[in-house]
Amino acid sequence: MDLGAFASRRRALTAGVLLATLAASALAACGGDEDAAGDTATAPASGSTTTTSATQPAAAKTSYPLKIKDMLGRDVEIKAKPATIVALSPTTVEYVYAVGGTVVGRSQTAEYPEAAKQAKDIGTSYQPNAESILALKPDLVVADSVIQAQPQLRQLIEGLGVPVVFAGAESYKQVLDGLTLMGQVLDGQEKAKATIADIEKAKDEAKAAVAGTKTSAVVLIAGRDSTLYSAKSTSFAGDLLAVVGLSNPAANAPDSGPGFPGYTTLAQEKLLEYNPDVIFTVTPGPASVPRLSTLLPQIPPFKGLKAITGKKVYELDVPPVLEAPGPRVGLALKQIAAAVSGKATAAASPSAAASASASAPASGSATATPR
Numbered sequence: 001m002d003l004g005a006f007a008s009r010r011r012a013l014t015a016g017v018l019l020a021t022l023a024a025s026a027l028a029a030c031g032g033d034e035d036a037a038g039d040t041a042t043a044p045a046s047g048s049t050t051t052t053s054a055t056q057p058a059a060a061k062t063s064y065p066l067k068i069k070d071m072l073g074r075d076v077e078i079k080a081k082p083a084t085i086v087a088l089s090p091t092t093v094e095y096v097y098a099v100g101g102t103v104v105g106r107s108q109t110a111e112y113p114e115a116a117k118q119a120k121d122i123g124t125s126y127q128p129n130a131e132s133i134l135a136l137k138p139d140l141v142v143a144d145s146v147i148q149a150q151p152q153l154r155q156l157i158e159g160l161g162v163p164v165v166f167a168g169a170e171s172y173k174q175v176l177d178g179l180t181l182m183g184q185v186l187d188g189q190e191k192a193k194a195t196i197a198d199i200e201k202a203k204d205e206a207k208a209a210v211a212g213t214k215t216s217a218v219v220l221i222a223g224r225d226s227t228l229y230s231a232k233s234t235s236f237a238g239d240l241l242a243v244v245g246l247s248n249p250a251a252n253a254p255d256s257g258p259g260f261p262g263y264t265t266l267a268q269e270k271l272l273e274y275n276p277d278v279i280f281t282v283t284p285g286p287a288s289v290p291r292l293s294t295l296l297p298q299i300p301p302f303k304g305l306k307a308i309t310g311k312k313v314y315e316l317d318v319p320p321v322l323e324a325p326g327p328r329v330g331l332a333l334k335q336i337a338a339a340v341s342g343k344a345t346a347a348a349s350p351s352a353a354a355s356a357s358a359s360a361p362a363s364g365s366a367t368a369t370p371r
Contacts, residue, residue, distance in 0.1 A: 062187040071145040071174070071181060072166040079163075081187055082140035086133050088157070089125040089144035090324035095167055095178050096142060098195045098327040099188030105136045112319065112328070126153070133160060142182070144168040169325045170262075171239040175199065179327060195327055202330035206244040206337035215340055216247040217278040219316070220266065222292050223259070228266040230274075235262030236325040237282065237316070237332075244336055249274040268301050278339055279307040280316050284323070291315050314339040 066078045086105035087093040093110040096103050106119040107128065120136055123129035125147055133141065143157045145168035157164055165185055167178040176196050183192025219231035219238065230250035231238035241248045253264035281292035293315040297308045307313055320332040338344035 062184055062189070066185065068165075068181070068184060070164075070166045071168060071178060072149060074164075074166065076163060076165055078140065078165075078185060080139070082138075082163075082185070084136065084138045085140045085142060085186075086122060086136055086138040087142040088122070088128050089147060089168070090319070091146075091168055091178075091326040092142040092144050093119075094324055094326045094328065095182045096186065098179060098191065099183045099186050100191040101182075101186040101188060103142075105133060105138065109323070112324065128153075128157070130156060130160060134162075138162055140165065140185070142167060145178075146170050169329075170234075170236055172203070172243045172329060175326055175329050199327070199330045199333075202333040202337075203243060206333040206340075209337040209341040210245045213340060214247070215278060216249055216274070216276045217241055217280060217336075217340075218248060218250055218266075218271075218274060218276045219280045219282060219321070220292060220296075221260075221263065221282045221284075221322070228268075228271065229256055229260050229263040230266040230271075232262055232264055237280075237321045238262065240321065240329070240332055240336065244333065246278075246336070246340070249276060268299075272301060272305070275305055276307050277310070278312045278314070279305070280314050280336070280339070282316050282318055282322050284318050312339065314344055 062081070064078060064080050068076055068078070070076055082101070085096055085101055085103045087096050087103045087107070087110065089107050090110040090112070093103055093106050093116050094112060097113050097116065103116060103119045105122040106116050107125045108121050108123060109125070110119075111117055120132065122132040122136070125144060128148075139162070141157065141160060141162050141164045143154075143164055143166045145166035147168070148154060148157060149166065149168075165181070167181055169175045169178055176199065179192045179196055183189040219235075219241065221229050221231075223229060230253070231241070231248070232253055232255065233239060233242055233248060233251040234255075238248055238251060242251070250264050250266065255261065256263050256265040279293075279296065281296065283289060283292045293313045296302055296313060302308055314335070316335055317331060320326075320328040335344065
């Protein structure tokens with residue numbers, strides 16, 4: 001037998017076993033909002049856009065009735081300041097609270113901020129229950145312009161007979177647009193401005209930490225079948241790398257397909273070719289699920305990677321980069337800055353593990369659709 005081929009096959013099998021451990025552990029607890037989507041794409045409809053109306057400087061106070069364009073470019077009229085609000089995704093719930101509002105209805109896995117947990121569960125983001133929504137008699141529904149832009153979901157939501165504003169985020173800029181929009185809608189411009197200022201400060205600090213380093217980085221996630229995926233520039237996580245000035249070798253790689261929009265399938269050989277300075281990992285699911293950041297260094301083919309020999313493998317908190325891209329983006333930016341500047345703890349950071357445990361539903365999913 002060719003000993004070289006045997007060694008190569010053995011290394012591949014070892015890698016598969018370790019990654020399978022991650023997938024199997026998480027799959028045992030599968031369920032919740034993201035799992036309801038299965039492996040279907042959640043990219044917005046091709047015509048979706050962030051409108052200029054949502055990015056203009058907000059007036060000191062909103063006057064009603066208000067006519068505005070939402071983040072799908074839809075014209076929406078709101079006759080009076082909304083008082084009874086239902087938000088249909090974790091991102092939209094966070095938008096509402098970030099500008100001073102509250103919700104009476106929320107999607108199943110929206111658990112931040114703490115006050116939102118008191119709101120009525122109206123189903124998952126991918127399968128909102130129309131009867132549950134209408135039973136709350138809302139005067140405004142805030143839908144997600146990314147995951148709920150698909151024709152079937154959009155038709156259901158627009159057919160409720162209630163004013164609907166679509167807001168979401170697939171990029172750093174869209175977070176700011178969403179906050180500005182919701183600040184106008186809910187007469188919360190000052191809170192929106194303050195939140196945006198905090199986010200911009202975190203971005204500037206992250207850029208300063210990266211400046212002059214010529215650092216390359218990837219963001220990795222493992223799928224159900226142990227396949228590795230790397231964030232492209234079109235994903236939320238990939239966009240953050242670009243915003244702070246990190247070089248992402250997977251930025252323009254081929255898309256993996258409908259199951260992981262914005263991510264590329266990453267073969268072992270490709271990761272070895274990339275050989276990034278820093279590896280960020282994202283591990284959906286409860287704290288009991290092994291962190292991808294702790295498994296990667298155990299895989300023989302990866303042990304020589306610069307990020308692993310230099311102990312530059314970091315676990316990112318799940319909500320800000322995957323489950324609820326939105327107002328908490330500043331947390332992700334601070335984690336990135338700390339990692340590049342050497343101020344973060346390599347591999348399964350306590351903050352990441354705590355965040356995963358606190359934010360994951362009781363039956364967490366390891367296959368949350370990346371955004």
